[in-house]
Amino acid sequence: MNAQRTIGILAETKSPPDSRVVLPPSLCQEAMQRHPSLKIVVQSSPSRCFADDEYRERGIEVVDDVSSCDVLLGVKEVAIDQLVDDKIYFFFSHTIKAQPYNRRLLQTILLKNIELIDYECLRSKDGSRVIAFGRWAGIVGAYNGLRALAMRLSLGELPAMHKCFDLAEALEAIRAIDFSSARLVVTGTGRVSRGAEEIVKAAGFEEVSPSSYVSSEHKGQYVMLPTESLFTHDEHGFQTSFYTDPSGYRSTLLPYLQSTNLLINGIYWDNRAPSFFTQEEAHTLLKSTRLTTIADITCDIAPVASIPLTIRPSIIGDAVYGVDPQSLAELPPYSSNGLDIMAVDNLPNELPRDASMDFGAMFIEHVLDAMMTHDYPSQEMIKQATIAQAGKLTPAYQYLTEYVNA
Numbered sequence: 001m002n003a004q005r006t007i008g009i010l011a012e013t014k015s016p017p018d019s020r021v022v023l024p025p026s027l028c029q030e031a032m033q034r035h036p037s038l039k040i041v042v043q044s045s046p047s048r049c050f051a052d053d054e055y056r057e058r059g060i061e062v063v064d065d066v067s068s069c070d071v072l073l074g075v076k077e078v079a080i081d082q083l084v085d086d087k088i089y090f091f092f093s094h095t096i097k098a099q100p101y102n103r104r105l106l107q108t109i110l111l112k113n114i115e116l117i118d119y120e121c122l123r124s125k126d127g128s129r130v131i132a133f134g135r136w137a138g139i140v141g142a143y144n145g146l147r148a149l150a151m152r153l154s155l156g157e158l159p160a161m162h163k164c165f166d167l168a169e170a171l172e173a174i175r176a177i178d179f180s181s182a183r184l185v186v187t188g189t190g191r192v193s194r195g196a197e198e199i200v201k202a203a204g205f206e207e208v209s210p211s212s213y214v215s216s217e218h219k220g221q222y223v224m225l226p227t228e229s230l231f232t233h234d235e236h237g238f239q240t241s242f243y244t245d246p247s248g249y250r251s252t253l254l255p256y257l258q259s260t261n262l263l264i265n266g267i268y269w270d271n272r273a274p275s276f277f278t279q280e281e282a283h284t285l286l287k288s289t290r291l292t293t294i295a296d297i298t299c300d301i302a303p304v305a306s307i308p309l310t311i312r313p314s315i316i317g318d319a320v321y322g323v324d325p326q327s328l329a330e331l332p333p334y335s336s337n338g339l340d341i342m343a344v345d346n347l348p349n350e351l352p353r354d355a356s357m358d359f360g361a362m363f364i365e366h367v368l369d370a371m372m373t374h375d376y377p378s379q380e381m382i383k384q385a386t387i388a389q390a391g392k393l394t395p396a397y398q399y400l401t402e403y404v405n406a
Contacts, residue, residue: 138195145295
């Protein structure tokens with residue numbers, strides 16, 4: 001038998017405001033039909049991609065205060081001054097890598113006795129994530145990268161993705177540009193990279209194998225590089241032990257970049273792994289007049305980053321900046337002496353309605369049933385994604401103790 005549960009959909013409080021939502025109106029309705037003991041209320045928001053009236057039209061209550069709800073669902077980090085004591089929260093906390101900018105957030109969560117469940121840590125038995133915006137980050141990131149490349153190479157002008165009504169409009173625009181003179185590399189083979197591949201294929205690129213790509217310079221081609229094609233160890237090549245200890249490895253990306261115009265970086269990067277290239281190597285690539293543009297969807301910020309030229313995140317509406325690879329000085333985009341970096345860190349927010357519908361469907365399919373049980377904390381998937389509980393870090397996240405106490 002399901003528990004009686006009230007879910008509050010939070011208004012996003014991070015600045016700049018994020019317009020995505022965990023459950024769009026139609027999916028709130030679907031969730032309550034699926035679980036009659038569930039009630040969903042929505043906190044009013046002027047910036048959400050679905051207007052308050054769209055919820056009301058579906059019979060969903062819209063209120064100013066959702067603090068009386070049992071469970072609170074957000075997308076991005078909740079503002080520290082708006083955290084409610086003793087509540088259950090789901091959101092992307094960006095704390096599991098001990099990110100310094102969110103230390104105070106996690107400290108406050110523990111002080112307020114909040115139970116924090118992080119979407120990023122919700123995983124199936126095989127370890128794969130069950131819910132993510134990754135596909136949409138890949139789609140928007142690749143589009144932005146190709147848009148920057150088209151500007152750099154004077155191939156034509158694409159509308160900004162956030163000004164497109166939906167993905168269909170963006171695809172129509174990208175198919176109108178001739179990219180047949182370009183070559184590109186996509187790092188990774190996961191959700192983000194496969195999302196990027198959807199755009200790359202729509203732009204008319206042909207996929208080739210890593211060996212074919214590096215041995216030829218045919219235009220209009222792209223390659224997807226899995227982890228084993230990106231790193232090697234001088235003593236034993238690539239082994240699966242890399243995933244638990246990447247120390248001692250070196251990057252093998254450089255040969256692929258020597259005939260590449262655009263790098264789309266969509267792979268998870270471990271802080272202990274080497275960067276993909278050095279500043280000097282990037283300078284050499286720029287002088288060769290080939291590599292001009294990097295779409296860094298991963299968006300780790302230098303100096304601890306897979307891309308050492310990503311000196312800051314960029315924002316929607318101003319997605320691209322130039323970087324002098326030798327000095328790391330920021331330049332205007334499309335400068336001849338700089339590489340162009342696209343490093344928006346909330347890419348799915350450029351197609352918020354599409355991304356929210358996809359995310360909400362995954363939440364209902366993979367998470368809602370477990371959350372509606374009386375003993376939800378013992379559900380293995382939720383247990384492993386619970387970072388804080390009863391004022392303490394849970395066993396799986398004890399490694400964050402020093403981070404919290406700093």
